[in-house]
Amino acid sequence: MLGIDLDRADHGFQDNLRIVATPAARGLSQLVLRTDIAGMPLEWIDYKEAARLYHQEQVAYTCGSPLYKLYGGTNAASGLRTMLEVNSIVATVGHTGNPGNTRHDYIPPLNNQTLFRRDAYLCMYCSMRFPSRELSRDHIRPFSQGGLDIWTNVVTACRRCNNQKASRTPEQARMQLIAVPFTPTYAEYIFLKGRRVLADQMEYLLAHFPRSSPLHDRIQRWLS
Ligand SMILES: [Zn+2]
Numbered sequence: 130m131l132g133i134d135l136d137r138a139d140h141g142f143q144d145n146l147r148i149v150a151t152p153a154a155r156g157l158s159q160l161v162l163r164t165d166i167a168g169m170p171l172e173w174i175d176y177k178e179a180a181r182l183y184h185q186e187q188v189a190y191t192c193g194s195p196l197y198k199l200y201g202g203t204n205a206a207s208g209l210r211t212m213l214e215v216n217s218i219v220a221t222v223g224h225t226g227n228p229g230n231t232r233h234d235y236i237p238p239l240n241n242q243t244l245f246r247r248d249a250y251l252c253m254y255c256s257m258r259f260p261s262r263e264l265s266r267d268h269i270r271p272f273s274q275g276g277l278d279i280w281t282n283v284v285t286a287c288r289r290c291n292n293q294k295a296s297r298t299p300e301q302a303r304m305q306l307i308a309v310p311f312t313p314t315y316a317e318y319i320f321l322k323g324r325r326v327l328a329d330q331m332e333y334l335l336a337h338f339p340r341s342s343p344l345h346d347r348i349q350r351w352l353s
Contacts, residue, residue, distance in 0.1 A: 180213060
């Protein structure tokens with residue numbers, strides 16, 4: 130173990146320990162992308178968790194850019210101060226118990242935040258972009274007609290379109306979807322869950338999306 134008390138270090142400066150966020154991190158809240166040894170994306174972790182993985186010698190290699198430098202106490206024998214650099218992407222050994230990593234039929238949980246992101250904050254009926262608070266989850270085939278609350282039966286809709294559609298299918302309401310809803314893969318889901326995804330993390334995740342993923346285009350539009 131390096132001599133760093135991570136809980137005490139939370140606020141940046143202590144007697145003999147210090148955390149420095151690089152300009153890329155823009156503060157201590159930037160999350161690190163953890164992958165397995167084969168490079169498959171697993172989860173988002175904070176710098177403390179990343180530091181623990183280093184301490185436990187779980188980190189096999191790193192990618193991306195340095196986000197944090199953690200300076201610890203001075204080593205009595207060498208007189209050198211311990212320093213740990215945490216990168217934006219860390220590949221780790223061992224298991225996480227994460228089902229998405231091994232199961233191809235894994236279905237990520239559905240929630241509005243990830244749904245709106247999947248649809249790039251566009252209403253899937255009028256194709257206008259809205260902030261989250263003005264969006265809603267539309268069930269393409271409504272509950273009242275046996276529709277399910279699953280990724281392939283839900284789309285992002287603005288309140289106006291959702292009201293207009295009411296408890297009808299798009300055909301019954303004479304409304305047309307601008308895109309086909311899809312269930313995200315695990316890598317896509319990790320991206321959709323990210324609070325602030327750095328350019329190198331985004332590039333890394335994109336490389337793990339299926340070629341046919343609509344997110345390739347949507348992210349380009351998002352960035353433009
Ligand atoms: Zn709309």
